[in-house]
Amino acid sequence: MGKVSDLYRQRVAEGRIEADPAQLSVLPHLDRVLDDMAATPAPDKRSAWRAFLGVGSSPPASAARGLYLWGGVGRGKSMLMDLMAEAATVPARRVHFHEFMQEIQAGLNRARQRGDQDTVRPVAMEVAAKVRLLCFDEMQITDIADAMIVGRLFLVLLEQGVVIVTTSNRVPEDLYKHGLNRQLFLPFIDLIRQRLEVVCLDSPVDHRQGRASGGQVWFCPADAAARDAMDAIWDDMTGGAQGEARRIEVGGRSFTLPRFANGAGRSSFWDLCGKPLGPADYLALTREVRVLMIDAIPRLSASNYNEAKRFVTLIDAIYEAKVRLIASAADQPEQLYNEGEGSFEFERTASRLREMQDAGWGRGA
Template structure:
């Protein structure tokens, strides 16, 4: 079944609502799929085929970009790797480190060759460049992959010209942006309904107390937002540390309170989480006070990072926001956090521009 046929069948069955913006993106993805399906000529006199242009899809959150990317991957008959861009770059850095230990002069070349030997298509979620080390290698990496016949398809919330915006030594990164525009079709997904917003609009996002009913309601939201897809951990590298989001899919992360607040994480870690996620689902927030003062301080910092980045928080908690922190040092200061937690539950806050 082609991607167009699969999309139309899901619309016909009522699983999806017909959407002109999504249909237009299906056509763009189908162009890539059709080019990848063409047989490669072999033999002594076979002319090397022209490189296939990839696709860079950018636009607001919740438009269905990642869902259509999943469908695109499912319809391909070639080797493909579907991965979050940040996780891919972390893997590249790890492999380069191993290559350097082997004494090679050019650590990137064997790593790129391994990717070329393994896949014909790389399907990325959420391409963004926030790290100077990524910025310094991504241009040459993409050149090697392109020359090796690997086709890149990626989603992003940013137009290419805004990648690594205000980054250190950004002038050195600008040639990559022009290179990207030449190697890929840049497609803006400007219209259409925000389906993630529609799922959350009018629904609860803060479940209390901690009991089986809250846990079941929380799981139902998770299943809906991830479309019951298989999830995997995402490891963020922050100042040399590993920050682990235990479950991650389509910009939605799920973690326990202890995963993010029970460990010695700081503002930089929470900022990285806020830059990576569009929705954070946090389970089992306990009552707070002098008995877990450090965890409470980290929770305050986490909420501030999510609030400023307009990341939607869905949580299970031992008590309502105003009743979470009732005694001990910091209880007065927590009133602002409680106010923010309450505000983040409103549809008005959710529907505000998150670009």
């Protein structure tokens, strides 16, 4: 196995990241997981069948203990997950937890359609057949459907010898807090404490806010210079990643965020507001991103009234969710929508857009 600490120090030496004392303090815990996996063979996957049959629930003796890394937003947890997956020399997958659970729910639906009595087992077995290390980013449980199956899903994965490393903004005891039928979820918290080492990344520095809010975040007019400035911010936030299209599921349908990387999303105005999207879609978007970059917001008027209404709804959603906004636009917020139906109501949106430019605004502020 490689070491996360070696990759981290290499990134520091290359000037790609700045050394953070809190991040340095958790590197030994990440290295420990990889060292434990290297020191022990992969467990006999047949042991999982004992769990299915209700015979014991202890992990295989050779299973390495996983890690639950929690702390505030922007502390570098996602970056550390990237390094963890890169350092691993066993089959590993690094995936956003919400995306993973969407895949699991889709697999459960297929199992139901086949008539499987135990729908969790085949889905978990399929995952375990492909990976030995699962690196989850941003574990959060807000959906009752996820809450009701995640405990058994994890138990089967662990019994199959899959090692789980995950990040979260919450201490385990705050997962699914105030959720419906939460008492049924509590055994999963116990499972986390038993099978995963819980470590806090306690840093006073919000690296994402430092990058995005340390300078200009609203660029006008939306010309080539604005585009270059937006590209530079994107490269800084994502470590130079191009980003991939992100499909966001909403009530049995989906829409696509054109670019997503390291908790940041990027889209043109028309991709988000020129399509028939509504409040549910924008709320789902806020659960996916911490920073949203919108390119080329036009002047708004009666000629694009429907798009303007969607833009207002979008800004309301990201404002309430404290998603950091970086945008290029035809003009300053107060000058975007000066006449026509809806211009008076837009004054509140303009005020929010102005507030959101403040350096201290956003999640974790």
